[in-house]
Amino acid sequence: IHESHSFISNTLSSPLYADAQNLQNQIDELSRLSDTPAPSVTRVLYTEKDVLARRYIKNLMGLSGLSVREDAVGNIFGRWEGDEPELAAVATGSHTDAIPYSGKYDGVVGVLGAIEAINVLKRSGFKPKRSLEVILFTSEEPTRFGISCLGSRLLAGSEALAKALKTTFDGQNISFFDAARSAGYANDQDDLSSVFLKKGTYSAFVELHIEQGPILEDEGISIGIVTAIAAPASIKVEFEGNGGHAGAVLMPNRNDAGLAGAELALAVERHVLESGSIDSVGTVGILELHPGAINSIPSRSHLEIDTRDINEERRNIIIEKIHQSASAIAKKRQVKLTEFKIINQDPPALSEKSIIKAMEEASKELNLSHKFMISRAYHDSLFMARVSPMGMIFIPCYKGYSHKPEEFSSMDAMSNGVKVLALTLAKLSLE
Amino acid sequence: IHESHSFISNTLSSPLYADAQNLQNQIDELSRLSDTPAPSVTRVLYTEKDVLARRYIKNLMGLSGLSVREDAVGNIFGRWEGDEPELAAVATGSHTDAIPYSGKYDGVVGVLGAIEAINVLKRSGFKPKRSLEVILFTSEEPTRFGISCLGSRLLAGSEALAKALKTTFDGQNISFFDAARSAGYANDQDDLSSVFLKKGTYSAFVELHIEQGPILEDEGISIGIVTAIAAPASIKVEFEGNGGHAGAVLMPNRNDAGLAGAELALAVERHVLESGSIDSVGTVGILELHPGAINSIPSRSHLEIDTRDINEERRNIIIEKIHQSASAIAKKRQVKLTEFKIINQDPPALSEKSIIKAMEEASKELNLSHKFMISRAYHDSLFMARVSPMGMIFIPCYKGYSHKPEEFSSMDAMSNGVKVLALTLAKLSLE
Ligand SMILES: [Mn+2]
Ligand SMILES: [Mn+2]
Ligand SMILES: [Mn+2]
Ligand SMILES: [Mn+2]
Numbered sequence: 001i002h003e004s005h006s007f008i009s010n011t012l013s014s015p016l017y018a019d020a021q022n023l024q025n026q027i028d029e030l031s032r033l034s035d036t037p038a039p040s041v042t043r044v045l046y047t048e049k050d051v052l053a054r055r056y057i058k059n060l061m062g063l064s065g066l067s068v069r070e071d072a073v074g075n076i077f078g079r080w081e082g083d084e085p086e087l088a089a090v091a092t093g094s095h096t097d098a099i100p101y102s103g104k105y106d107g108v109v110g111v112l113g114a115i116e117a118i119n120v121l122k123r124s125g126f127k128p129k130r131s132l133e134v135i136l137f138t139s140e141e142p143t144r145f146g147i148s149c150l151g152s153r154l155l156a157g158s159e160a161l162a163k164a165l166k167t168t169f170d171g172q173n174i175s176f177f178d179a180a181r182s183a184g185y186a187n188d189q190d191d192l193s194s195v196f197l198k199k200g201t202y203s204a205f206v207e208l209h210i211e212q213g214p215i216l217e218d219e220g221i222s223i224g225i226v227t228a229i230a231a232p233a234s235i236k237v238e239f240e241g242n243g244g245h246a247g248a249v250l251m252p253n254r255n256d257a258g259l260a261g262a263e264l265a266l267a268v269e270r271h272v273l274e275s276g277s278i279d280s281v282g283t284v285g286i287l288e289l290h291p292g293a294i295n296s297i298p299s300r301s302h303l304e305i306d307t308r309d310i311n312e313e314r315r316n317i318i319i320e321k322i323h324q325s326a327s328a329i330a331k332k333r334q335v336k337l338t339e340f341k342i343i344n345q346d347p348p349a350l351s352e353k354s355i356i357k358a359m360e361e362a363s364k365e366l367n368l369s370h371k372f373m374i375s376r377a378y379h380d381s382l383f384m385a386r387v388s389p390m391g392m393i394f395i396p397c398y399k400g401y402s403h404k405p406e407e408f409s410s411m412d413a414m415s416n417g418v419k420v421l422a423l424t425l426a427k428l429s430l431e
Numbered sequence: 432i433h434e435s436h437s438f439i440s441n442t443l444s445s446p447l448y449a450d451a452q453n454l455q456n457q458i459d460e461l462s463r464l465s466d467t468p469a470p471s472v473t474r475v476l477y478t479e480k481d482v483l484a485r486r487y488i489k490n491l492m493g494l495s496g497l498s499v500r501e502d503a504v505g506n507i508f509g510r511w512e513g514d515e516p517e518l519a520a521v522a523t524g525s526h527t528d529a530i531p532y533s534g535k536y537d538g539v540v541g542v543l544g545a546i547e548a549i550n551v552l553k554r555s556g557f558k559p560k561r562s563l564e565v566i567l568f569t570s571e572e573p574t575r576f577g578i579s580c581l582g583s584r585l586l587a588g589s590e591a592l593a594k595a596l597k598t599t600f601d602g603q604n605i606s607f608f609d610a611a612r613s614a615g616y617a618n619d620q621d622d623l624s625s626v627f628l629k630k631g632t633y634s635a636f637v638e639l640h641i642e643q644g645p646i647l648e649d650e651g652i653s654i655g656i657v658t659a660i661a662a663p664a665s666i667k668v669e670f671e672g673n674g675g676h677a678g679a680v681l682m683p684n685r686n687d688a689g690l691a692g693a694e695l696a697l698a699v700e701r702h703v704l705e706s707g708s709i710d711s712v713g714t715v716g717i718l719e720l721h722p723g724a725i726n727s728i729p730s731r732s733h734l735e736i737d738t739r740d741i742n743e744e745r746r747n748i749i750i751e752k753i754h755q756s757a758s759a760i761a762k763k764r765q766v767k768l769t770e771f772k773i774i775n776q777d778p779p780a781l782s783e784k785s786i787i788k789a790m791e792e793a794s795k796e797l798n799l800s801h802k803f804m805i806s807r808a809y810h811d812s813l814f815m816a817r818v819s820p821m822g823m824i825f826i827p828c829y830k831g832y833s834h835k836p837e838e839f840s841s842m843d844a845m846s847n848g849v850k851v852l853a854l855t856l857a858k859l860s861l862e
Contacts, residue, residue, distance in 0.1 A: 101722040106676075142725055212679035230678060234725055245537075245833040246714035246737045247661060247808035248643035251703060253831075258715055259700055262693035269690055272682060283677035284689055285725045287718060291532040294573055294665055294716045294735040296834045304725040306677045377678035400684075402676040403727045 007427060008365055013125030016366070018116055018418040020411035026112045030056060030096065031104035039405040043098040045139040045150070046074075046183035053096045054183075057111060057136050064118050066134060071195045074185045075151040076136040080118060082128035082429060088203035090128075090428045091388070092117065092421060093135030095151075095380060099143050103407025105397060109414060110208040111136050117208075117422035124422075128429040130203060137380040142234070144170050144179070146304075146343060152380035154195040156387050162192040202388040204355050204428045207381045208421045209392060210409045214400030215373065222416045223363045223370040224394030225356055229385075230279065231312045231348035232378045233319055235305040237264060237326055238339035243291070243299025255334040258289045258298030263333075267325035268305055271318050280314060281376065282307040282322075310374050312347055319345070349382045355391030355428065362423035368416050377402070393420055438858060439796055444556030447797070449547055449849040451842035457543045461487060461527065462535035470836040474529040476570040476581070477505075477614040484527045485614075488542060488567050495549050497565060502626045505616045506582040507567040511549060513559035513860060519634035521559075521859045522819070523548065523852060524566030526582075526811060530574050534838025536828060540845060541639040542567050548639075548853035555853075559860040561634060568811040573665070575601050575610070577735070577774060583811035585626040587818050593623040633819040635786050635859045638812045639852045640823060641840050645831030646804065653847045654794045654801040655825030656787055660816075661710065662743045662779035663809045664750055666736040668695060668757055669770035674722070674730025686765040689720045689729030694764075698756035699736055702749050711745060712807065713738040713753075741805050743778055750776065780813045786822030786859065793854035799847050808833070824851055 008015065033049045033056070036042040043049045058076060061068050066078030082089070094110025114134040121128075138151030145168050147153070153161050168176040180186035211217075216224050241255035265284040272282035286304035305322065309315035323340055330337040356372075363370040373394065375381075381390050395417035398408035439446065464480045464487070467473040474480045489507060492499050497509030513520070525541025545565040552559075569582030576599050578584070584592050599607040611617035642648075647655050672686035696715040703713035717735035736753065740746035754771055761768040787803075794801040804825065806812075812821050826848035829839040 099722060099724040099727060102724075102727070146725070148726070212676045213681075214684075232678065242832075243835045244831070245643045245808050246716055247663065247712060247739050248831060248833060249712070250644075250709055250807070251700075251712055252709070253645075256700075256714075258718060259696060262696040262715075262718070265690060265693040266697070269682075269687075278681055278683070281678060281680075281682055283687075283726070283728055284693075285677055285720065285727045285729060286723055287689060287693070287720050288723075289716070289718050291530065291834070292717055292719075293530040293834070294577070294737050295579070295714070296530060296533070296716045297714055298716060299835060306725050308678050376681070377676050400675070400679060401673075402679060403722070403724070404674045404730060 007423065011126065011426065016120050016124055016419045016422055018120050018415040020415040023112055023116050023414055023418065024411050026060070027104055027108055030108055030112070036101055040101040041098040041104050042100045043096065045097055045144040046179040050097060051183050054136065057096060060115050061134060064115050065122065066118065072186050072192055073151055073154055073180060073195055074138040074183060075155060075195065078134040080128060080132040082131040084129050085131050087130045088200050089131040089133050090425055091133040091135055091202045091205045092207065092425060093137060094207050094209060095137045095140030097139055097141045099141045099403055101405065102403045103405055105210050105407050105409045106212065106402050107140055109210055109409060109417065113208045113414060113418045113421060116418045117425060120418060120422040121426055126426050130429045132425055132429055140380055145176055149380050149383050152383035154192055155197045156383040157196040165192060166190060197387050199387060204352065204391070205381065205384040205388040206355060206391045206393065206421060206424055207379055208417050209379060209394060210397040210402065211394040212377045212397065212400060212402035216371065216394060216396035217398065217400065219371065221371045222368040222413070223420050224373045225359045225370055226375045226392035226394060227351050227356060227372050228310060229349045229375040229378050229382045230308045230310045231315055231346055232306065232308045233315060233345040234343045235319065235322065236339055236341045236343055237303040237305065239301045239330060239335045240338045241299055241335040244297045246295040246297055249297060254297055256297050257301045257335050260329050260333045260335045261287050261301030261303050263329045264303060264326055268322055271321040271325065272307065275314055275318060277309070277314060279310045280318060282318060308376065310348055346382060349385035349390060351391045352389030355389055358424045358427045359391055359393055359420065362420045362427065365423060366419055368420060393417055438854065442557065442857065447551050447555055447850045447853055449551050449846040451846040454543055454547050454845055454849065455842050457491065458535055458539055461539055461543070467532055471532040472529040472535050473531045474527065476528055476575040477610040481528060482614050485567065488527060491546050492565060495546050496553070497549065503617050503623055504582055504585060504611060504626055505569040505614065506586060506626065509565040511559060511563040513562040515560050516562050518561045519631050520562040520564050521856055522564040522566055522633045522636045523638065523856060524568060525638050525640060526568045526571030528570055528572045530572045530834055532836065533834045534836055536641045536838050536840045537643065537833050538571055540641055540840060540848065544639045544845060544849045544852060547849050548856060551849060551853040552857055557857050561860045563856055563860055571811055576607055580811050580814050583814035585623055586628045587814040588627040596623060597621060628818050630818060635783070636812065636815040636819040637786060637822045637824065637852060637855055638810055639848050640810060640825060641828040641833065642825040643808045643828065643831060643833035647802065647825060647827035648829065648831065650802065652802045653799040654851050655804045656790045656801055657806045657823035657825060658782050658787060658803050659741060660780045660806040660809050660813045661739045661741045662746050662777055663737065663739045664746060664776040665774040666750065666753065667770055667772045667774055668734040668736065670732045670761060670766045671769045672730055672766040675728045677726040677728055680728060685728055687728050688732045688766050691760050691764045691766045692718050692732030692734050694760045695734060695757055699753055702752040702756065703738065706745055706749060708740070708742070708745060710742065711740045711749060713749060739807065741779055777813060780816035780821060782822045783820030786820055789855045789858045790822055790824055790851065793851045793858065796854060797850055799851060824848055
């Protein structure tokens with residue numbers, strides 16, 4: 001009714017309509033490809049469920065008239081050829097892998113929603129000038145090989161990652177390449193440089209995602225326009241002690257690697273709070289004890305630590321303090337700090353001004369309330385920003401929940417996001 | 432040479448000789464029945480390796496002329512009929528199960544060593560009056576079902592355990608009875624009261640075991656004569672919080688169940704040290720985080736706590752303090768304390784004076800240095816003490832190591848232990 005704005009009325013033959021019920025059905029269907037019972041979702045890189053999810057997405061891309069291509073690690077591209085196919089394309093997309101016992105919206109909204117945005121534009125009579133591409137990124141989540149945004153890091157040209165993957169194994173000692181081949185990828189080459197995007201492949205990349213925070217829901221706002229993505233880092237730590245029998249070794253003779261791990265977990269929290277900024281976060285999501293028996297003193301503890309900030313320097317100070325604490329704890333408890341490895345330490349990314357403007361205008365034309373915000377979670381967009389102008393669209397989700405079964409976004413919220421994405425893509429396609 | 436003492440010269444036709452090399456070969460052979468690579472040993476209740484180990488022991492019992500019987504949960508009895516078989520028998524034995532990544536001597540020395548003690552007596556020309564029995568106890572270790580000394584608790588007549596086992600499942604959700612049946616036990620009955628020993632079945636029970644502490648080795652003493660076994664307790668704790676995304680949920684909005692677990696682990700250590708006694712110990716051997724992903728705030732933590740003391744009251748005060756800390760931590764961190772379950776809280780056991788005397792005399796007659804000591808680890812003897820007079824013989828082990836691959840006891844040490852056991856059994860058999 002209020003869609004009588006310049007772009008829509010000038011360019012499209014009919015108003016934008018997103019089929020939210022169909023999108024919801026697809027989300028529900030995809031969620032059943034899980035290795036844990038509903039409502040939880042567990043879909044790990046190159047497992048049977050991941051392969052089935054990829055097949056499902058490729059099928060939908062085909063039904064929407066997109067031509068499908070896959071690269072050597074399984075990044076999937078669905079292309080709608082524009083009137084000027086030689087121009088850099090406009091891309092959108094996200095991921096469909098899901099960490100253990102998580103939910104069904106994270107990432108998925110940005111893949112199924114992107115295909116629906118293509119459908120929206122096709123129904124509206126839109127003709128792209130620049131080609132439009134929908135991307136499914138391989139392994140945004142670090143679950144299997146400890147590497148987040150594996151697909152987009154490679155697309156962004158990470159030589160270091162391409163090299164590291166040659167000696168990367170999962171927890172079951174399966175190599176990255178064996179796993180990739182079992183899913184039908186990396187068939188006749190170990191050289192992953194074929195995955196690297198040529199500079200200028202895309203004139204813009206836009207990702208639709210649930211907020212994974214409570215702000216939009218709390219404030220009753222429909223659309224979050226992301227201006228920057230926080231800088232993530234992840235660290236692996238291992239302590240080793242002598243272990244021994246829980247009854248027989250007296251307290252003064254112990255060097256308990258589990259208690260060293262527990263102390264470091266609490267130190268991570270303390271150092272993050274010491275930063276004094278609400279934007280600093282730190283998490284010990286993994287803490288494993290070996291041998292893991294009630295009557296054995298832990299002889300080894302393994303921690304994986306995630307810390308992020310929108311300020312890179314502040315985050316790096318936190319990492320340095322964590323390192324100092326790990327050394328001090330090891331000394332005090334007479335355990336060995338056998339590993340302190342910074343797995344990644346990425347810089348933050350800024351959204352492109354012209355894309356922010358396109359998202360803002362799209363929201364206004366659709367009469368949707370919007371807010372500029374920071375993404376505290378990181379996304380494939382962080383890495384796409386290295387090879388393309390980038391922007392992100394957030395939609396509200398229930399209580400900000402994510403990475404757990406209670407994750408939820410309403411059909412209304414998704415419909416709004418899909419329409420803003422569609423209109424943004426249309427605008428960028430004509431630029 | 433110095434064996435010219437009363438009992439040996441009066442009763443036996445030749446001096447006592449233990450074949451330590453054969454015993455060592457058997458220990459090495461048994462250690463290869465493991466689910467983890469050498470030198471570690473992992474042999475868990477009712478697994479294929481446990482079943483193979485049982486077959487190996489039954490075969491050795493047969494070769495030593497013992498008649499073999501098994502009960503409904505797989506306690507195995509090898510009997511050497513005495514001249515007066517209607518009298519209460521004298522028993523000895525230990526366990527062959529091994530916690531993950533442990534060593535090859537814990538328990539095994541008390542089973543293979545007991546069979547060798549029978550061989551020693553047979554070679555010496557001894558004729559028992561009371562029958563002698565070698566017992567292999569089922570599941571001394573709590574690995575699979577969280578229940579330590581499962582076999583000996585049942586032998587001691589635990590109605591509570593017999594009942595609990597009807598609803599007990601392992602980590603893979605396999606019921607105790609399905610597991611037992613897969614190993615060939617509990618075939619046509621769910622009623623475990625058949626396992627309970629009649630009072631007066633045994634006039635004495637003696638267990639040979641490595642010390643699992645450093646005292647005998649440090650002091651250069653050959654034989655530890657155990658006068659009491661410390662009182663063990665084990666506790667399961669679970670905290671639950673909201674979890675969420677490690678990037679998106681800001682620190683003030685978190686209720687991290689993993690950090691609650693880490694705090695409780697450190698509180699256990701603190702409360703044990705507060706007791707002021709060297710004899711108080713406490714261990715968090717298991718601390719598991721859910722979902723266990725680097726980018727997820729833990730929504731659940733599961734701890735298993737072991738605490739022991741030779742003073743029951745002091746140990747119970749520690750348990751009470753751990754409970755108070757768990758509640759306080761839950762309140763402070765706004766997580767739920769969804770479980771605080773005391774799995775067992777056993778009283779300590781005292782050795783029988785007459786058995787202590789027999790062990791002391793045996794050591795003296797064999798010219799072996801000995802020392803009275805407390806067992807800080809607990810054993811099947813703790814439960815056998817409920818239905819039989821009890822005693823334990825300790826031998827030195829390398830650095831007191833146990834429950835890890837470095838566990839070691841020399842052939843000399845084992846030979847001494849076997850001879851003291853043989854002579855003690857002989858004495859008790861004639862009483
Ligand atoms: Mn995620
Ligand atoms: Mn995501
Ligand atoms: Mn043990
Ligand atoms: Mn033992």
